Amino acid sequence: MGERRAKTLTDEFGLRTFRDLAFMFPYKYVDRSRFYDIAELSGDMPMVQIRGSFISFSEEGEGARKRLVGIFTDGRKMMQTVWFSKITAIRGLYHPGVEYVIFGKPSLFRNVWSMAHPEVSKFNPENPPSGFRGIYSLSETSRKKGFTARSISSLVENLLKHPGFQTVPETLPQEVVSAYRLMPLKEAIANLHFPENPESLQKARERMKFEELFYLQLHILRFSRERSQRIRGEVFARIGKYFNGFYNEVLPFPLTGAQKRVLREIRADMRTGRQMNRLLQGDVGSGKTLVAFMTMLMGADNGCQSALMAPTEILATQHYETIREWAEPLGLRVELLTGSTRVRQRRIIHEGLENGDIDIIVGTHALIEDTVKFRRLGVAVIDEQHRFGVAQRARMWQKSAIAPHVLVMTATPIPRTLAMTVYGDLDVSVIDELPPGRKPVTTLLRFDENRGEVNRLLGRELATGRQAYIVYPLITENPKLELKSVENGLERISGIFPQYKVCMVHGRMKPDVKEEQMRRFISGEARIMVATTVIEVGVNVPNASVMVIENAERFGLSQLHQLRGRVGRGSDKSYCVLVTKEKTGGDTRKRLGIMTETSDGFVISEADMRMRGPGDMEGTQQSGLAFSLQVANLTTDGQILSVAREAAGRILDAHPELLEREPRRQEGQASEGTSIAPVTVQNQKNLALSPSGIDTLRTELRYRFAKTIDWSRIS
Ligand code: ADP
Ligand code: MG
Numbered sequence: 001m002g003e004r005r006a007k008t009l010t011d012e013f014g015l016r017t018f019r020d021l022a023f024m025f026p027y028k029y030v031d032r033s034r035f036y037d038i039a040e041l042s043g044d045m046p047m048v049q050i051r052g053s054f055i056s057f058s059e060e061g062e063g064a065r066k067r068l069v070g071i072f073t074d075g076r077k078m079m080q081t082v083w084f085s086k087i088t089a090i091r092g093l094y095h096p097g098v099e100y101v102i103f104g105k106p107s108l109f110r111n112v113w114s115m116a117h118p119e120v121s122k123f124n125p126e127n128p129p130s131g132f133r134g135i136y137s138l139s140e141t142s143r144k145k146g147f148t149a150r151s152i153s154s155l156v157e158n159l160l161k162h163p164g165f166q167t168v169p170e171t172l173p174q175e176v177v178s179a180y181r182l183m184p185l186k187e188a189i190a191n192l193h194f195p196e197n198p199e200s201l202q203k204a205r206e207r208m209k210f211e212e213l214f215y216l217q218l219h220i221l222r223f224s225r226e227r228s229q230r231i232r233g234e235v236f237a238r239i240g241k242y243f244n245g246f247y248n249e250v251l252p253f254p255l256t257g258a259q260k261r262v263l264r265e266i267r268a269d270m271r272t273g274r275q276m277n278r279l280l281q282g283d284v285g286s287g288k289t290l291v292a293f294m295t296m297l298m299g300a301d302n303g304c305q306s307a308l309m310a311p312t313e314i315l316a317t318q319h320y321e322t323i324r325e326w327a328e329p330l331g332l333r334v335e336l337l338t339g340s341t342r343v344r345q346r347r348i349i350h351e352g353l354e355n356g357d358i359d360i361i362v363g364t365h366a367l368i369e370d371t372v373k374f375r376r377l378g379v380a381v382i383d384e385q386h387r388f389g390v391a392q393r394a395r396m397w398q399k400s401a402i403a404p405h406v407l408v409m410t411a412t413p414i415p416r417t418l419a420m421t422v423y424g425d426l427d428v429s430v431i432d433e434l435p436p437g438r439k440p441v442t443t444l445l446r447f448d449e450n451r452g453e454v455n456r457l458l459g460r461e462l463a464t465g466r467q468a469y470i471v472y473p474l475i476t477e478n479p480k481l482e483l484k485s486v487e488n489g490l491e492r493i494s495g496i497f498p499q500y501k502v503c504m505v506h507g508r509m510k511p512d513v514k515e516e517q518m519r520r521f522i523s524g525e526a527r528i529m530v531a532t533t534v535i536e537v538g539v540n541v542p543n544a545s546v547m548v549i550e551n552a553e554r555f556g557l558s559q560l561h562q563l564r565g566r567v568g569r570g571s572d573k574s575y576c577v578l579v580t581k582e583k584t585g586g587d588t589r590k591r592l593g594i595m596t597e598t599s600d601g602f603v604i605s606e607a608d609m610r611m612r613g614p615g616d617m618e619g620t621q622q623s624g625l626a627f628s629l630q631v632a633n634l635t636t637d638g639q640i641l642s643v644a645r646e647a648a649g650r651i652l653d654a655h656p657e658l659l660e661r662e663p664r665r666q667e668g669q670a671s672e673g674t675s676i677a678p679v680t681v682q683n684q685k686n687l688a689l690s691p692s693g694i695d696t697l698r699t700e701l702r703y704r705f706a707k708t709i710d711w712s713r714i715s
Pocket of ligand 1: 290540
């Protein structure tokens with residue numbers, strides 16, 4: 001192709017090499033054997049093809065608006081075809097009375113169906129169109145420069161016929177391709193551009209997705225296994241007076257079965273001599289903090305200090321208070337370190353950590369500053385609300401000669417597929433059971449017009465001695481946005497309930513002011529709290545029984561779920577009222593509908609990911625693993641992801657040499673002892689690879705992850 005066209009391909013599609021072109025896959029396909037009637041056309045149809053003939057052509061408009069309009073009929077109804085350029089050429093090309101197939105996107109213009117710049121081909125009854133046609137996504141500019149879906153197709157067609165294409169190497173080890181019955185790469189590329197049938201298209205897609213997820217998992221697992229081999233962890237051999245004393249004398253309730261199971265999992269990790277790296281998942285209120293605390297007690301029993309890092313100051317303060325209450329009867333010293341800790345106090349804390357006087361430190365990011373040193377840090381708990389990345393987690397480890405055991409808690413459950421990727425380097429424990437006696441929160445959806453009813457509910461609950469939260473999307477009224485604000489809310493609510501004290505918390509307050517307001521609510525002095533979402537994380541006031549969320553349409557699912565988790569912490573009935581304006585869009589209604597239907601955080605997080613897509617989920621960007629999946633989709637490809645992770649794990653089982661940082665090849669014995677026997681999924685536990693298979697893996701890993709984070713520097 002000429003230079004100008006090549007430049008357009010580079011500028012518009014980023015294509016530089018044959019490989020780029022081969023991997024520019026259609027984003028959808030149309031069935032070429034399906035013809036539409038004009039009468040069938042409707043609003044949002046993608047590309048369709050219609051069989052028929054032109055009745056007439058005429059030129060309309062002047063100058064830049066000049067266009068050629070063809071009247072086209074399928075024999076029953078009529079429609080228009082329109083061309084804005086190459087008018088003279090096209091006029092001479094097509095003739096009335098000849099049977100054609102037109103192909104393009106129909107749109108309704110002044111009540112007449114029309115198709116702009118359709119592809120037109122003569123209909124040949126001997127050889128009618130068949131199979132599937134890929135649709136490539138074209139930019140406006142590329143269209144103007146003469147690229148059509150068909151021209152991309154024909155470039156690809158030439159490429160696939162080129163002898164060079166036959167030399168394209170397989171990017172998965174042959175053994176993996178056969179073990180998992182995957183379509184070979186060349187065949188997959190060809191089928192993605194020109195599918196033979198729906199089944200082969202499906203197989204081709206599966207292969208590409210598998211490959212992408214497989215290498216990602218191999219990369220992650222290789223990192224975490226290498227880490228666990230190399231990094232020594234404290235050995236917590238005994239359970240002693242702190243753990244037992246707490247369990248037998250302080251803990252006021254029995255642990256749930258899930259809490260016990262998770263503690264056993266943690267205990268097992270801590271005895272291995274390797275560093276624990278575990279993700280603790282559980283719904284709001286499932287008792288993760290308690291598990292974290294008991295983990296710290298195992299540390300204390302073995303002469304180690306513990307740290308708990310929380311994402312916000314409010315949350316850190318609450319954790320601190322809870323933990324101090326539990327730990328002080330045991331004779332353990334607990335301190336709080338945040339950004340607003342005074343210099344003098346800070347110095348005392350730094351000292352206490354360094355000489356070992358402090359047993360447990362709770363804090364915010366202030367904990368990972370370089371000035372913070374420990375005598376012997378054994379347990380690092382990170383309560384993370386998806387806000388810390390791999391790199392920040394790692395900064396905690398470097399605080400001790402022997403790496404501390406790391407327990408990461410998520411504030412709300414995250415979908416399984418996201419856990420396997422964003423947190424794929426961690427082992428996962430799940431608390432899937434709430435403490436007994438919790439009544440599910442009754443969730444109501446109400447419109448602005450039902451405000452009277454909402455106020456009556458509030459009044460009733462407050463009259464029985466309970467407390468209430470009212471959450472707003474804004475701090476101050478903004479004339480441009482029709483949204484409710486905290487400041488206005490404070491005034492309004494104080495007017496409606498003059499007999500109760502109201503406190504206010506939002507993100508623009510000074511920490512000590514905020515803390516004072518929180519304290520008034522926690523102590524029960526203030527009965528109503530108006531707030532923004534700063535209260536979302538962690539706040540625990542069991543006497544609160546109503547959560548009203550104003551402009552609920554403005555909040556995402558996981559946020560709504562978090563907010564709702566602030567009530568229902570006592571044993572009485574609680575309410576969450578979602579208030580919206582009457583008219584809301586389809587997605588919003590769906591989101592709010594899910595909230596009223598379920599209180600299961602795992603179900604909600606899956607729904608959230610389905611609606612927003614994995615890329616928009618909190619944590620995906622901040623994860624440090626800055627990957628972007630191109631063909632696989634974490635929302636829909638969970639099955640493939642599981643298989644890919646399993647395959648990666650089996651390969652690492654069979655080939656520990658892959659964990660070596662720099663591939664070291666021992667001369668002369670490269671192939672000795674490696675089996676090239678065919679493997680099948682059913683009967684082979686390990687996936688043995690030939691030397692060339694190992695080479696493929698190494699090459700691809702280097703190629704794919706060259707630009708992502710440098711794991712070796714972190715650990
Ligand atoms: P999470 O951090 O998972 O949201 P928390 O640890 O804050 O949950 O626990 C929520 C509340 O439940 C706390 O008041 C806690 O003391 C209480 N709790 C935890 N475990 C149990 C249990 N096994 N039985 C009864 N109450 C529990
Ligand atoms: Mg919590």
